[in-house]
Amino acid sequence: MxxxxxxxxxxxxxxxxxxxxxxxxxxxxxxxxxxxxxxxxxxxxxxxxxxxxxxxxxxxxxxxxxxxxxxxxxxxxxxxxxxxxxxxxxxxxxxxxxxxxxxxxxxxxxxxxxxxxxxxxxxxxxxxxxxxxxxxxxxxxxxxxxxxxxxxxxxxxxxxxxxxxxxxxxxxxxxxxxxxxxxxxxxxxxxxxxxxxxxxxxxxxxxRSPFDKGELSAAAQRGRELFFSEKADCFHCHDGFNFSLSSKNERSLTIPSQRFFNNGLYNLSQDGDYPQNNQGAFDVTGNPQDKGSFRPPTLRNVELTAPYMHDGSIATLEGVVEFYANGGRHIQSSDDIDNLAIINESLGLPADAISHLQGDGRNNPNKQANGFVSGFIASDQEKADLVAFLKSLTDRxxxxxxxxxxxxxxxxxxxx
Ligand code: HEC
Ligand code: HEC
The missing domain is CATH 1.10.760.10 (Cytochrome c-like domain)
Structure with a gap:
């Protein structure tokens, strides 16, 4: 069950x-x-x-x-x-x-x-x-x-x-x-x-992270520019003081109307399904457009919170950046997803089962509807810069x- x-x-x-x-x-x-x-x-x-x-x-x-x-x-x-x-x-x-x-x-x-x-x-x-x-x-x-x-x-x-x-x-x-x-x-x-x-x-x-103290390395500074650029697009969802659209504080109580997004992790069918125990906001609203919609989490301290995403299905920050550069995740074999065995355990399935997760998240209609995460071409240096920026949010x-x-x-x- x-x-x-x-x-x-x-x-x-x-x-x-x-x-x-x-x-x-x-x-x-x-x-x-x-x-x-x-x-x-x-x-x-x-x-x-x-x-x-x-x-x-x-x-x-x-x-x-x-x-x-x-x-x-x-x-x-x-x-x-x-x-x-x-x-x-x-x-x-x-x-x-x-x-x-x-x-x-x-x-x-x-x-x-x-x-x-x-x-x-x-x-x-x-x-x-x-x-x-x-x-x-x-x-x-x-x-x-x-x-x-x-x-x-x-x-x-x-x-x-x-x-x-x-x-x-x-x-x-x-x-x-x-x-x-x-x-x-x-x-x-x-x-x-x-x-x-x-x-x-x-x-x-x-x-109290290096980012807050203005102590960014050259790589982190380049990564920051990329993070806030139209090319990488990260800031559209991870915006504001808390790197999440879905934050408020006593000076800024305005809440954006769209707070849940599909970033293309799965697409089990042509209509954008995610695994059946994890359909995001859809599980609450029942609205098909909410399938796979999750809250962009804060990125503060993200270096310390691996593995990533709502089901831990991406192991590293490098993997996350690769995922966004690809504009979503195309799952064909067990090589395309991390922590498969435990995800299958949560679904009551054998450790190496994969067919129930196959599909091209890049084409998830709910991701396409929000117009973000369309992929970008970045050099290895730029990808490393983005990771360096994310690590500058670590608050020791x-x-x-x-x-x-x-x-x-x-x-x-x-x-x-
Ligand atoms: C369309 C909105 C959107 C855009 C654009 C976006 N993200 Fe996300 N991000 C999300 C959502 C939603 C999640 C959670 C998804 C899930 O768990 O299924 C997430 C999760 C993450 C996570 C995992 C956090 C954790 O605690 O597990 C990282 C890291 C991240 N995003 C970084 C980025 C970077 C870097 C970019 C730009 C290259 C970016 N995001 C662009 C919406 C977005
Ligand atoms: C067995 C593991 C486990 C235990 C024990 C646990 N949590 Fe959690 N906690 C989680 C998970 C998993 C989530 C994400 C839940 C979801 O998305 O449905 C979460 C989410 C949260 C959140 C929401 C964070 C956010 O950004 O929305 C808070 C707050 C929280 N837990 C506080 C607590 C407190 C306080 C306790 C003790 C009373 C506790 N948790 C015990 C696993 C746990």
């Missing part, structure tokens, strides 16, 4: 229904209008020069919430069988991705999508690789906590109390929960866990920042 992820988000229903409706975009306000008191952990660097993210009024950010969220993020006690934490798929040294094509959840289910970087997630207009309906971090974080098919952390109605009790029983968490939610008589709840995790995810701001301070790291108290607890 293939695992659907964003279309049929199969959640532990009663527990969750109320939470999903909790945060609508209308609740967003400019930070300037609602000064965030006590959130000193939410910082921009002097170099980066982009604005702070917008924070929903229903979950104002405080240092205490961020600190609780940081502990929960790194704590395997948050999963049903205590085997996985958020960190299992989002590791700081990989810019909060995991280095594999497709991850497995805490009880062994394989996921159909590549673990995303959490770089600058506070700025996303939409969450996950291709879901137009997920517009807040709070909505998104519910999924890894409670999804049932596939299971990620495995919280459900039957085990929720037991899991909350694990935290109630520890002095460390008694303090953290009551500091984070001082108004609540009983602060131990799934809703508060989500608020704290979202607050921690919001401070994961990366704005971000991946070493102690504000984002596993808390000492958990390291000590788990060493005992």
């Amino acid at each position: 293939p695992h659907y992820r964003s279309l049929i988000i199969s959640l532990a229903a009663p527990l969750i229904a109320m939470l999903l409706s909790a945060c609508q975009e209308s609740e967003y306000q400019r930070l300037q209008e609602t000064p965030q008191t006590g959130a000193t952990l939410l910082q921009l660097s002097a170099e980066g020069g982009f604005a702070l993210p917008v924070i929903p009024t229903s979950n104002s950010i405080t240092d205490a919430k961020v600190e609780l969220g940081r502990h929960l993020f790194y704590d395997p006690q948050l999963s049903s069988n205590q085997q996985q934490s958020c960190e299992s798929c989002h590791e700081q040294d990989k810019a909060f991705s995991d280095g594999i094509a497709l991850p497995h959840g805490t009880s062994g289910d394989i996921l159909a999508r590549n673990s995303q970087t959490l770089t600058n997630v506070a700025y996303n207009v939409n969450y996950t690789w291709g879901n137009p309906r997920l517009t807040t971090l709070e909505q998104q974080i519910l999924i890894p906590l409670t999804a049932e098919d596939p299971i990620e952390l495995g919280i459900n109605d039957a085990n929720l109390n037991e899991i909350l009790q694990r935290f109630r029983d520890q002095l460390l968490y008694q303090q953290l929960f009551s500091d984070a939610f001082p108004e609540d008589a009983d602060p131990f709840s799934l809703a508060n866990i989500i608020k704290a995790l979202a607050s921690f995810n919001r401070i994961l701001i990366s704005d 301070e971000f991946i070493n920042d102690p504000r984002f790291a596993k808390p000492q108290a958990l390291i000590e607890r788990d060493a005992r």
Whole structure:
């Protein structure tokens, strides 16, 4: 049975229904209008020069919430069988991705999508690789906590109390929960866990790369010109401070109407099909024009987040540049796609099966409709320059920042 992820988000229903409706975009306000008191952990660097993210009024950010969220993020006690934490798929040294094509959840289910970087997630207009309906971090974080098919952390109605009790029983968490939610008589709840995790995810701001500091090598500078040229066309989708059209901040709240694009990875039929467990925004909208449409992800820290694309089917940045130069991917044999075995595992097929993926993505009608990714002729030098530019977006301070790291108290607890 293939695992659907964003279309049929199969959640532990009663527990969750109320939470999903909790945060609508209308609740967003400019930070300037609602000064965030006590959130000193939410910082921009002097170099980066982009604005702070917008924070929903229903979950104002405080240092205490961020600190609780940081502990929960790194704590395997948050999963049903205590085997996985958020960190299992989002590791700081990989810019909060995991280095594999497709991850497995805490009880062994394989996921159909590549673990995303959490770089600058506070700025996303939409969450996950291709879901137009997920517009807040709070909505998104519910999924890894409670999804049932596939299971990620495995919280459900039957085990929720037991899991909350694990935290109630520890002095460390008694303090953290009551500091984070001082108004609540009983602060131990799934809703508060989500608020704290979202607050921690919001401070994961990366704005200290060589690009931000204006320290580009000659190769990276040439690559930058190419990136922003009509020839390579990258900027049409990876635009703005976050190198993703689908970003907003408190100074720039305008959201482009088209936020999902088909870049020609597959074309399994003449009408633009992608593999059946991964049709992008189509899985949510049911509109055939959305087949294979995904959100252009941020390219910040992309050097650290291999393998690439929603299913990890391109192993390297060199491979990505080659793919765009070709104007899409023509899959004929297993040589034309990376990580085939694990992609087939997610589809419940034998490791070397290929016929179900064959097709010429260069002719995908939904790619052609957007008019981009039409291919370009570039010398080896130009391709290397583009890669050098992408690597100039790597923020080493971000991946070493102690504000984002596993808390000492958990390291000590788990060493005992
Ligand atoms: C088993 C692996 C796994 C675990 C555990 C996991 N994630 Fe993820 N995460 C993913 C995958 C895969 C995606 C992409 C989902 C998609 O596109 O459908 C993702 C996406 C996200 C996103 C959206 C990023 C974006 O740019 O839209 C956020 C935020 C996130 N995860 C936070 C968390 C938090 C917080 C936890 C812990 C509660 C967590 N994740 C646990 C694998 C995991
Ligand atoms: C038509 C819009 C569009 C254009 C033009 C475009 N991209 Fe993309 N890019 C996307 C989308 C959408 C994805 C995600 C696709 C998927 O996962 O199926 C993506 C993914 C990527 C990724 C993988 C990121 C990751 O985290 O896995 C890289 C790297 C990338 N693009 C670089 C580039 C470069 C370099 C160019 C120019 C040569 C470019 N893109 C042009 C839309 C575009």
